[in-house]
Amino acid sequence: MNKKYILITAxxxxxxxxxxxxxxxVAQTIKPFMWFIVSDGSTDKTDEIIKTYAQSNDFxxxxxxxxxxxxxxxxxxxxxNIALKKIKDNNIEYDFIGILDAxxxxxxxxxxxxxxxxxxxxxxxxxxxxxxxxxxxxxxxxVLASNSVxxxxxxxxxxxxxxxxxxxxxxKGGEDIITEVTARMKGWTVQTFDHLSVVNLRLxxxxxxxxxxxxxxEGMLAKTIGYHPLFQIVKSFYRFKERPYFIxxxxxxxxYLWALISGQEVKVxxxxxxxxxxxxxxxxxxxxxx
Numbered sequence: 374m375n376k377k378y379i380l381i382t383a384x385x386x387x388x389x390x391x392x393x394x395x396x397x398x399v400a401q402t403i404k405p406f407m408w409f410i411v412s413d414g415s416t417d418k419t420d421e422i423i424k425t426y427a428q429s430n431d432f433x434x435x436x437x438x439x440x441x442x443x444x445x446x447x448x449x450x451x452x453x454n455i456a457l458k459k460i461k462d463n464n465i466e467y468d469f470i471g472i473l474d475a476x477x478x479x480x481x482x483x484x485x486x487x488x489x490x491x492x493x494x495x496x497x498x499x500x501x502x503x504x505x506x507x508x509x510x511x512x513x514x515x516v517l518a519s520n521s522v523x524x525x526x527x528x529x530x531x532x533x534x535x536x537x538x539x540x541x542x543x544x545k546g547g548e549d550i551i552t553e554v555t556a557r558m559k560g561w562t563v564q565t566f567d568h569l570s571v572v573n574l575r576l577x578x579x580x581x582x583x584x585x586x587x588x589x590x591e592g593m594l595a596k597t598i599g600y601h602p603l604f605q606i607v608k609s610f611y612r613f614k615e616r617p618y619f620i621x622x623x624x625x626x627x628x629y630l631w632a633l634i635s636g637q638e639v640k641v642x643x644x645x646x647x648x649x650x651x652x653x654x655x656x657x658x659x660x661x662x663x
Contacts, residue, residue, distance in 0.1 A: 376468040376488055377406040378528075379460065383452035384410055384475035385441070388418040390574045391475040395426045395433070398473070400481040403488060406467060409434045409456035410475075413448055414441035419475075434459075446546030446590075453540060470534055472549075474525035476575040486569055487528055498533025498561025499553055501526040502569030506576055515573070516611075518656075520563050524549025526571055533561045543640055545594040551641065558648045588612075588621050592628020597637050599646030604653035605629045607660075 380398065384391055391410075398408060410433060412420050420437065427433040438455055441448050453472065460467075469491065471484075479502065491497050501522035504515035517523065527549060537555040540548040553563050595605050609629070612622035639646060 376491075377466065378403075378469035378471060378484065378488070379465070379467045380405045380408040380471045380473050381453050381456045382408070382410045382473045382475050383413050383449045384415065384419055384423070385413040385448075386415050386417045386419060387475040388415075388422060391419055392422050392426075393478045393574060394473065394475050395423070397478040397481070397483070399426065399430055401484050402482050403485045405432055405471075405484070407432050407434055407460075407465065408473075409436060409459065411436045411438050411452040411455055413438050413452040447542035447544050449546075450540045450542035450548050454542075457539060468531055469528060470531060471526070471528035472524065477525050477571050477573060479526075479569075479571045483569060483571075484528075487566075490564075490566060491530060494562060496560070496562045497564065498530050498536070498559075499556045499563045500528050501565050502571045503565055503567050504571050504573055506573045508576060517565055519565055520557065521553055522549075522563060522565050523571075524552075525573070527552065529556075530561075533559070536561070541640075543594075543597070545590055545597055547594045547598050550594075550598060551645070554645065554649050554652070557652070558645065585620075585624060588624035589628040589631075592625040592630075593632040593637060594628075595625070596629050596632035597640045599639050599641050599649050600629070601650040601653045602629075602633075604650070604657060607657060 382394070398405065410423050412423060412435070420435070423433070423435050427435050436455060436459070438452055441452070469488070483502065487500055487502075490500055499522055504517065504523050504525070506513050506515060515523070522528075533556055536559045537552050541551050542548065556563050592605075592609070606626065609622045609626035612625045613619050641649075
């Protein structure tokens, strides 16, 4: 399998987790051609940990970014774009490109298995593994549609990545949703594979904004990227089963309603919103018909 893949990681104050993520990549049966790790204004020992591993693994490329912004979710995209610019400026050739968060770990054949799936299906444009979290000692599967891929491990065929035009920086986040919907809109297959597992080392919502604000922001995000109101209402009810139980769904719904009432601007094109809502209504039809 003579295919080259590149990874990009945006890391900010990840000293508690990034070591495990790096160990997972270093142990891969098929290692990345290059792995750009952008330290996005880190003030802890993140840089030191990255540099230590980079000394013995020449495919790890450390980049320090001090021009960062803690106030919104777009900072991750800006950090990723720094690495993308370096790839472009240096005419680095590759076949696949993956985004990897600095708080994930996986088996040593993870990327070999993903590459095998791309070999099987020439229309597969975006893929990833299923997510698990440990909560109070229990391993919990993160519910996700099969034609959706968590932004933490989105892995693209180069042609698909070029088709979608990279990532769109949004203050409330959602760049991963936009990429996967755009990929489907462009005719590419998007799929999460159940036989590929990823462990999220940090519980969802325990990042820099906290779980309550994160859930509320996710509801606001749904409005700004064009979610259909009916779909969002139904989705909010399903969120009752997420931590914090019941409250999670309420926060999602209130976030969406707040964005609606306050006139939050839709940040996507009309074509995108039309396609997204068509997909969502089809999902509702299939769910309730069944």
